[in-house]
Amino acid sequence: xxxxxxxxxxxxxxxSSRMKELKPLLKFGEYTAIETVINTxxxxxxDNIIVxxxxxxxxxxxxxxxxxxxxxxxxxxxKGMYSSIVSGxxxxxxxxxxxxxxxxxxxxVKSQTIKILKSKYLQCDKGIIYPSFNGxxxxxxxxxxxxxxxxxxxxxxxxxxxxLEKYNEDSAKVPVFDKSILMDMDTQEDYKNLTEYxxxxxxxxxxxxxxxxxxxxxxxxxxxxVEVSKVSLKILYKLNExxxxxxxxxxxxxxxxxxxARSKKNHAEAGAKILEELGYKHVGKVISTHMDIEVxxxxxxxxxxxxxxxxxxxxxxxxxxxxxxxxxxxLKFDSNIEALKKMQKRFKEAEKIEKKxxxxxxxxxxxxxxxxx
Numbered sequence: 001x002x003x004x005x006x007x008x009x010x011x012x013x014x015x016s017s018r019m020k021e022l023k024p025l026l027k028f029g030e031y032t033a034i035e036t037v038i039n040t041x042x043x044x045x046x047d048n049i050i051v052x053x054x055x056x057x058x059x060x061x062x063x064x065x066x067x068x069x070x071x072x073x074x075x076x077x078x079k080g081m082y083s084s085i086v087s088g089x090x091x092x093x094x095x096x097x098x099x100x101x102x103x104x105x106x107x108x109v110k111s112q113t114i115k116i117l118k119s120k121y122l123q124c125d126k127g128i129i130y131p132s133f134n135g136x137x138x139x140x141x142x143x144x145x146x147x148x149x150x151x152x153x154x155x156x157x158x159x160x161x162x163x164l165e166k167y168n169e170d171s172a173k174v175p176v177f178d179k180s181i182l183m184d185m186d187t188q189e190d191y192k193n194l195t196e197y198x199x200x201x202x203x204x205x206x207x208x209x210x211x212x213x214x215x216x217x218x219x220x221x222x223x224x225x226v227e228v229s230k231v232s233l234k235i236l237y238k239l240n241e242x243x244x245x246x247x248x249x250x251x252x253x254x255x256x257x258x259x260x261a262r263s264k265k266n267h268a269e270a271g272a273k274i275l276e277e278l279g280y281k282h283v284g285k286v287i288s289t290h291m292d293i294e295v296x297x298x299x300x301x302x303x304x305x306x307x308x309x310x311x312x313x314x315x316x317x318x319x320x321x322x323x324x325x326x327x328x329x330x331l332k333f334d335s336n337i338e339a340l341k342k343m344q345k346r347f348k349e350a351e352k353i354e355k356k357x358x359x360x361x362x363x364x365x366x367x368x369x370x371x372x373x
Contacts, residue, residue, distance in 0.1 A: 007096040008041045009088030012104040013054030013077040018186045024104045028198045033107040044114035052088040082156045102140035108180035120174045128171035131181045138181030177211045202253035223317040229255035232310040254286040295352040309353040
């Protein structure tokens with residue numbers, strides 16, 4: 001049984017020459033990149049953190065002076081990243097059994113990703129654990145401390161990747177739902193892309209499909225979710241044209257993932273719980289009411305109402321008008337009074353939402369859907 005005392009080595013010593021600004025101190029919200037990385041490890045239960053500094057080390061040390069991490073200066077930082085990796089490993093506590101290796105260039109790795117990798121490391125017999133997104137390996141790997149002497153004594157040609165490739169039989173790839181494991185920031189364009197990703201507020205479309213795939217959602221359900229997403233966005237665009245300011249990313253992700261747990265009992269709540277565990281609490285809240293909802297007829301239209309209505313307007317993977325769906329269900333549940341009452345309640349709530357939208361945009365839903373086709 002492996003010990004759970006993992007550490008982290010964060011490389012923050014380079015020149016940032018292509019960026020033209022010091023990468024560790026670039027901001028993501030209220031925190032710098034180096035603080036963001038440290039916060040992620042701390043949130044994930046990793047407290048033994050070594051930050052390797054070099055170029056403009058005093059500025060980074062000043063930012064981290066109250067963080068509780070150990071800053072180690074690599075006097076040979078001009079020789080490249082490998083020398084900083086060695087400096088970081090040598091500073092690790094002897095009690096550490098393994099460590100994450102992460103350059104500050106890749107600052108937005110999610111806490112959930114760190115937890116998934118840690119769990120895999122503790123459960124399997126492999127000494128090197130890599131995260132992968134859609135089959136592509138990214139950062140940070142976990143490296144067992146048995147490899148410290150090998151890495152330190154290497155001739156350093158080809159970098160750490162080349163050294164670890166010799167031990168592929170002792171490695172495992174762990175699929176994660178986190179595109180940021182592949183997103184570094186060498187240039188201003190990279191930083192712009194990372195900032196947009198940071199502000200996205202929801203899993204990207206690519207991450208949504210990855211989540212659906214890894215949770216084994218059947219293709220017919222995915223097709224339904226895709227159509228619900230299209231209908232949701234058509235309603236969103238029209239409402240935003242009329243004074244609302246809905247976040248497209250949240251609505252799109254909520255629609256694509258609303259039937260994530262379709263095979264489970266109370267699948268709306270089950271799906272919401274999964275999304276919350278993945279770090280997308282707001283998207284989970286939108287998903288949680290897509291089966292049953294209480295509509296305030298006099299209130300503002302909500303994200304939850306858009307998804308709820310769009311789901312009722314899609315039969316399998318085709319848009320249908322609301323009264324057609326209700327007619328079908330009335331026939332289907334004609335002999336089941338309780339089920340029929342539940343369906344009547346659901347469609348009454350959908351009609352309330354439909355009316356609220358019509359009052360705002362001055363058009364009926366079929367016309368809105370048709371115009372955006």
